[in-house]
Amino acid sequence: MPVYERNKLDTLFQEIKKGDFFPAYLFVGERYLCQQTADQVAKLLCAEGGTVHSIDGDAEESNLTLSKLRSFSLLGGKQVFRVNNTRLFHSKNIAKAIWNRAAQAHEGNKPDKAFKYLQAMMEAGGLESREPENDPGGLSAAQWKKCFGFAKPDGNLNWTGALFIKYSEQSGTGSGSAQSTRSAGENAGEMILAALDGGIPQNNILMLLAEEVDKRKKLYKFFKEKYAVIDLHVDTGASAQAKKEQQVVLREQVSTVLRKMNKRMTAGVMEQLLERVGFHPVAAVMETEKLALSVGAAQQITEEDLNCMVGRTRQEAVFELTQAISDKKVDQALLIASRLQGNGLHALAILATLRNFTRNLLLFRVLLEQEQYNFRPGISAKVFQEQCLPALKQNERWKTELSGHPFALYMRFKAAGTFSTDILRAWLRDILMADMRLKGSSIATDTVLQHLILSMMTTVEKVSLQNHS
Incomplete structure (x- = not known):
């Protein structure tokens, strides 16, 4: 089956409009792009009626999801079961990529996101995040390497333990960690395989969203061979080619918002906006919407509007x-x-x-x-x-x-x-x-x-x- 990349999304959309759809979809890559594309796919699937059931992958109980997926619904139309941030495709092989996201969230003062990434990394390394002795920052270099497959980063990692203490106190028992550990395990993946292979009701559709996946896992290969994989990865490096790709993505996002809101930017304004927000598609969209609303009835967004509304952060x-x-x-x-x-x-x-x-x-x-x-x-x-x-x-x-x-x-x-x-x-x-x-x-x-x-x-x-x- 095809792997749909960003330049093939129109093909995917046209196929769904014609009634040619899959019982399962995997969206992988940049988080906002995955969410945005999944929204479009769900809207097309439910165009003639249906319901989207959103499930948080950080606290998913796979048995419950599978039970719903296998059941015939009393509701009319298609029933789309959308699992956001699924951990079914995680493994030690992608622990470093998850750690990089956790460290970035921590440096950006986003402790809730950093905590979720840390949990995902620990589960990928086979650790139970409820146990205090499993705090990643407290592991020796040898233990870290064994669990996560890459060298322990330099510097002070005390913040990892502080996050687990903070969020375990807020949740009381930490049971959510246990649930997410179970749902991200190999057994959950095997159950998904068995359910899809055995057949599910025709109007039921599974959608899985993930930022990182281990492409060597059996579940990923299963999706790639029999169902649809929508690959929305964007190279976040600093090379000229990576920067060019990032600019293309951001320009598409900004241009789409401008068209919807019937606005345009004067020469050079889009370039300055993208420089200020960096490669954050969701920020580019939000800042563009903010600019479009701020100019009121005017159709043109000027550099003065940009300087007034978007800080040069x-x-x-x-x-x-x-x-x-x-x-x-x-x-x-x-x-x-x-x-x-x-x-x-x-x-x-x-x-x-x-x-x-x-x-x-x-x-x-x-x-x-x-x-x-x-x-x-x-x-x-x-x-x-x-x-x-x-x-x-x-x-x-x-x-x-x-x-x-x-x-x-x-x-x-x-x-x-x-x-x-x-x-x-x-x-x-x-x-x-x-x-x-x-x-x-x-x-x-x-x-x-x-x-x-x-x-x-x-x-x-x-x-x-x-x-x-």
Whole structure:
């Protein structure tokens, strides 16, 4: 059976309109795109009458879902059983991808999402999330590797235990974790296989939505061979090809909203909007809707409307703040950090930006000191691209960090050359202390960030004076 990708969705929709549909669908990939496409498919399936039964995969009881799927309904029309965030396709092989989502949610100050991803990762690794000793942050490096199949991340992971304590207290018994563990187990997958293979009532349809799947699992292969898989993955990397793909997706989302609301954007406004929201399709849609509503009866959205309604959060966080620190402009860095918080960006997200920025600088500083890469002070961008970059990219370990446009990499290496490893290590210590203050003290967040930026700049001055003395 076909695997429908984004460019084949119209084919899928046309088939359903003609009455050619499957008893089961699997939507996999970017969460919002899966939800959006599943909405469209469900609407088409129920066009002549029917009901969509939405089920939360985080607390699903598979026996109950299967019982409903096998039963004839007294209701008219099609009965669509939609399981959101199913864990049926999880395994240790995709634990790293789930962990990355958990860490991203934590850094973005979204504890509820981080907790759900942690639960999913633990279940994929065969751990019961109700047991305190199974807290991922408390596992040894060897235990982590054995359970999840990848190396334990560096840094302070105490936040994982804090999340489990917080949410187990809120739920009382933690029984939801047990239910989700059972429903995500191999037995649940086998029961789904048996039910679909044995046949279900003609008007009953199963829809499963998942961000990550292990394509080697029997259940996935079963769906791919006999039913419909809608693959909505988008490369979230930093390569030119990945960025191009992301821009195509975001432009489609924004353009769709504009058409529905009979609005248009003046030249350059869409590009600025996408730069500010980053690759977050749901944010792109929400911000576009907000802009369209804000202009009232006017048909055109201008740059002034954009600046008024959409804060320059991502653009400043990723570029302006780090650029100000690179240029050692203390006043500008303090102003931008303050403005970011005023625009609603959480201090932990700003801290994550500074942490990633410093780690990259430290990596590039260490690399440029190694003779085999031929990097020299004052080297031109052309020579860097022709002589240094090919040697650097032979190291697969740093493939992600060394992706992107050659000139951008050249500028990062130049910036790294202006700071010593001592300074950058000191910055990481300062950032760690700021992280601890934000999470464990009553000090105002703007005070913590101001102190951090001043401390980073003071470190530069101190090391410079030591080197001259």
